Amino acid sequence: MVKDKQFFDFELNVDILTRSRGGCGVAFRMKDPFNFYGIEFNINGGYKRIIKMENGNMTVLKTINDGGINQSLWFKVQVKAVKNTFTIRFGEADKYKKYDEAPVVLEFEDISHVIGQ
Numbered sequence: 001m002v003k004d005k006q007f008f009d010f011e012l013n014v015d016i017l018t019r020s021r022g023g024c025g026v027a028f029r030m031k032d033p034f035n036f037y038g039i040e041f042n043i044n045g046g047y048k049r050i051i052k053m054e055n056g057n058m059t060v061l062k063t064i065n066d067g068g069i070n071q072s073l074w075f076k077v078q079v080k081a082v083k084n085t086f087t088i089r090f091g092e093a094d095k096y097k098k099y100d101e102a103p104v105v106l107e108f109e110d111i112s113h114v115i116g117q
Contacts, residue, residue, distance in 0.1 A: 012079040013099040018043065018071055028079050037061075039079065039088055039106065041069035048090065050108055061108050076102050084111045 018024045023042035030036035034056040040049050049063040069075065074093035078100060091102030
């Protein structure tokens with residue numbers, strides 16, 4: 001978290017693996033535990049979605065029903081923020097050696113979380 005500052009553009013690259021039948025996710029632009037964005041990958045529901053948590057209230061900004069994520073496989077996830085535009089890339093680690101080679105799966109714009117705690 002960035003104390004008393006405006007957030008900056010960023011590129012977050014993570015590798016994820018899920019062993020359970022539920023889901024997993026990545027939080028970003030986190031002001032505090034009650035204010036942030038997140039991307040959720042859900043096996044049971046078969047979806048990927050962007051959520052916005054604002055004062056503890058969750059809003060789904062975008063959902064794609066594409067199967068979510070496969071269990072027991074490594075995936076590359078890239079979250080890229082430029083001003084108020086966010087781009088999410090997602091792909092199997094075996095197929096994509098670089099994060100920016102993975103396909104774009106979600107994009108959105110929002111200005112809710114621009115100040116850090």
